[in-house]
Amino acid sequence: MHPAPSVIIFTTLSGLGFGLLAFLCLGYPSVGGIVGFIFFAIGFGLAIGGLLSSTFHLGHPERAIKAFSQWKSSWLSREAWLSLFALALSGIYALGRIFFEIDLAIIGFLSAFFCVATVFATSMIYAQLKTVPRWNSGITPITFLAFSIAGGALLAGQISIALPLLALSGVIQIVSWISADKAFSKSGTNLATATRLTANPNEVRSFESPHTGTNYLLQEFVYKVGRKHSAKLRIIGVILAFGMPIIFLSIPFSHYIALVAIIAHIVGMFIIRWLFFAQAEHVVGLYYGKR
Amino acid sequence: MTLLPEKTEKKLGLVIDLDTCVGCHACVISCKGWNTENYGAPLSDENAFGAEPVGAFLNRIHSYEVTPVDKPAHLVHFPKSCLHCENAPCVTVCPTGASYKRVEDGIVLVNESDCIGCGLCAWACPYGAREMDPVEKVMKKCTLCVDRIYNENLPEEDRVPSCVRTCPAGARHFGDLGDPNSDVSILVEERGGTDLMPEQETLPVNKYLPPRPKNQMDDTDILAPYLEPIANEPHGFFNWLDKTLDGI
Numbered sequence: 320m321h322p323a324p325s326v327i328i329f330t331t332l333s334g335l336g337f338g339l340l341a342f343l344c345l346g347y348p349s350v351g352g353i354v355g356f357i358f359f360a361i362g363f364g365l366a367i368g369g370l371l372s373s374t375f376h377l378g379h380p381e382r383a384i385k386a387f388s389q390w391k392s393s394w395l396s397r398e399a400w401l402s403l404f405a406l407a408l409s410g411i412y413a414l415g416r417i418f419f420e421i422d423l424a425i426i427g428f429l430s431a432f433f434c435v436a437t438v439f440a441t442s443m444i445y446a447q448l449k450t451v452p453r454w455n456s457g458i459t460p461i462t463f464l465a466f467s468i469a470g471g472a473l474l475a476g477q478i479s480i481a482l483p484l485l486a487l488s489g490v491i492q493i494v495s496w497i498s499a500d501k502a503f504s505k506s507g508t509n510l511a512t513a514t515r516l517t518a519n520p521n522e523v524r525s526f527e528s529p530h531t532g533t534n535y536l537l538q539e540f541v542y543k544v545g546r547k548h549s550a551k552l553r554i555i556g557v558i559l560a561f562g563m564p565i566i567f568l569s570i571p572f573s574h575y576i577a578l579v580a581i582i583a584h585i586v587g588m589f590i591i592r593w594l595f596f597a598q599a600e601h602v603v604g605l606y607y608g609k610r
Numbered sequence: 611m612t613l614l615p616e617k618t619e620k621k622l623g624l625v626i627d628l629d630t631c632v633g634c635h636a637c638v639i640s641c642k643g644w645n646t647e648n649y650g651a652p653l654s655d656e657n658a659f660g661a662e663p664v665g666a667f668l669n670r671i672h673s674y675e676v677t678p679v680d681k682p683a684h685l686v687h688f689p690k691s692c693l694h695c696e697n698a699p700c701v702t703v704c705p706t707g708a709s710y711k712r713v714e715d716g717i718v719l720v721n722e723s724d725c726i727g728c729g730l731c732a733w734a735c736p737y738g739a740r741e742m743d744p745v746e747k748v749m750k751k752c753t754l755c756v757d758r759i760y761n762e763n764l765p766e767e768d769r770v771p772s773c774v775r776t777c778p779a780g781a782r783h784f785g786d787l788g789d790p791n792s793d794v795s796i797l798v799e800e801r802g803g804t805d806l807m808p809e810q811e812t813l814p815v816n817k818y819l820p821p822r823p824k825n826q827m828d829d830t831d832i833l834a835p836y837l838e839p840i841a842n843e844p845h846g847f848f849n850w851l852d853k854t855l856d857g858i
Binding site for chain 2 (some may be wrong): 320333376377378379380382383385387388389390391393394395396399444445447448449450451454472492506507508510512514515517519522523524527528529530534535536538539540552572601602603606609
C-alpha cells in the first residue's frame with residue numbers, strides 16, 4: 320500500500336494524542352492551572368492535528384461532514400463520531416481541571432473510554448480489509464491500542480506505567496510482524512483464485528498488463544520502494560520507539576532526558592507506521608503479477 | 611445508506627466468455643467513451659501525450675499465460691470491471707453513503723456529489739474495480755451503463771452496457787443473473803461459470819466462463835486416421851543425397 324504521509328502522520332499523532340488525553344482525563348497526572356493547560360494542549364494538539372492531517376488525503380475535504388452519516392456500517396464513520404465524543408468530553412473535563420481545579424470524574428472516565436474507542440475504530444479501518452491480509456487480523460487493533468496507551472503513558476510522564484507498557488508494545492509489535500509476514504500466503508488468495516484459469520497458481524502468470532503505463536491501482540496498492548530495507552527499518556523502529564525510551568526512563572529523571580525519550584518514541588512510531596503501510600500487500604496486485 | 615440490501619429484485623450483471631475474448635480492448639475504449647460523455651464526472655486522463663500517461667478506466671483487459679503440465683499452454687485475455695458483488699465490501703466501508711447497492715437491480719453505484727474521495731472503497735475491493743478520477747477526485751466505477759440499459763431514447767438493441775454492445779467477438783453478455791431461466795444464467799450453468807476470488811466472500815454477480823479445454827488437439831480432424839501417411843523415407847534424388855551424405 321502507498322504510505323501516504325498524511326495517513327501516517329494521522330494514525331501516529333492522533334494515537335499518541337488520544338492516549339495522552341485518556342491518561343489526563345483519568346487523573347494521571349492530576350494537574351490543573353498552567354501545567355494542566357500545557358498537558359491538555361499537547362494532547363488536543365496531537366489528536367486534532369492528526370485528525371486534520373487525515374483530511375489532506377481526501378479528494379473532497381469540504382464534504383468531510385458527510386462522513387458522520389454511515390456509522391451503522393462504516394468504521395471510518397464510527398471513528399468520526401467517536402473522536403468527536405472523545406474531544407468534546409475531554410474538552411469539558413479539561414476546562415474543569417484547568418480553570419476550576421475540579422475533577423469531573425465521570426466525564427473524565429467517559430472521555431478516556433471514547434479516546435481508546437477512537438483508536439480502536441482507527442485500527443478497525445485497516446483490520447476489516449480482507450483485501451490486505453497483513454492487516455486483516457485481530458493483532459492490528461491490539462498493536463494500535465498498545466502503542467496509543469504506551470505512548471500516552473510516556474507523554475503523561477507516568478514512568479512506572481510507561482516502562483512495562485513500552486516493553487509490552489515492543490513484544491506485541493514483534494509478534495505481529497511474525498504472524499503478518501505469513502498472512503498473505505495463509506489468506507488463500509493467489510493468481511489461480513483470482514483468475515480461476517487453473518487450480519495451481521504456478522501454472523498461471525501475468526503475460527501482459529492492461530496498459531503500458533501505470534494507474535491509480537498500481538500507485539495506491541503496489542508499493543515496493545523501501546521493502547528491501549524493511550528488516551533494518553524494523554530493528555531501527557523498535558529500538559527508537561520502545562528500546563530507547565525504556566533506557567532513558569530507567570536512568571535518573573530529568574526533563575531533557577524525558578524529551579529525548581519522547582522524540583525517540585515518536586520517530587520510531589513514524590518508522591513502524593510507515594512499514595505498516597509500505598509492507599502491506601493488496602490482493603489486487605496479483606492481477607498485475609505484482610505484490 | 612451503505613448497509614447492503616438483504617435481497618435485490620434483480621441481479622443485473624455481465625457474463626464474460628474467456629474462451630471467446632480476443633483481447634482487442636474495444637470494450638475498454640467504448641466504456642471510456644460512453645462514461646466520459648454521459649453520466650457522472652468524465653473519466654479523465656493526465657499527461658495523456660506525455661511520457662507517463664495516467665487515466666481512470668472502468669474496464670481493463672489483462673492477459674494471462676496458462677501453462678498446465680499435461681495440456682498445451684495457452685494465452686487468455688481477461689477483461690475485468692466491477693462485479694457488482696452481492697456482498698460488496700466497497701459499499702459498507704463508505705463513510706458518507708456515496709456508495710450504494712440498488713435494491714431494484716443490484717447495481718453498485720457511487721453518488722459522486724457525496725463522495726469525499728477517501729479511497730477506502732477502492733482499498734476494500736479485491737478486484738481493482740474502483741479508480742479515483744485524477745482530476746475530479748471522486749471514485750469512479752462501472753455503472754453497468756445504468757444510463758443506457760433503461761434509456762428509452764436509445765434503440766432497443768443499444769439498451770445494454772456499452773462494452774457488451776461493442777464487443778466484436780460476442781464475449782460479453784448482459785442480463786439478470788438472479789433469474790435462473792435468463793439467457794445469462796443458462797450460459798453460466800452450461801459453461802461452468804465461475805466467481806473470481808471466491809475466498810474473499812464478496813459473492814460477485816458477474817461470472818467468468820472458463821476457456822474450453824485445449825487438450826483434444828490430436829482429435830480435431832476425424833479424417834486424420836484415413837489420410838495416407840506422409841513418407842518417412844525420402845525418394846529419388848533426396849534418397850540418393852541422404853545415402854551419399856551418410857556415407858561421407
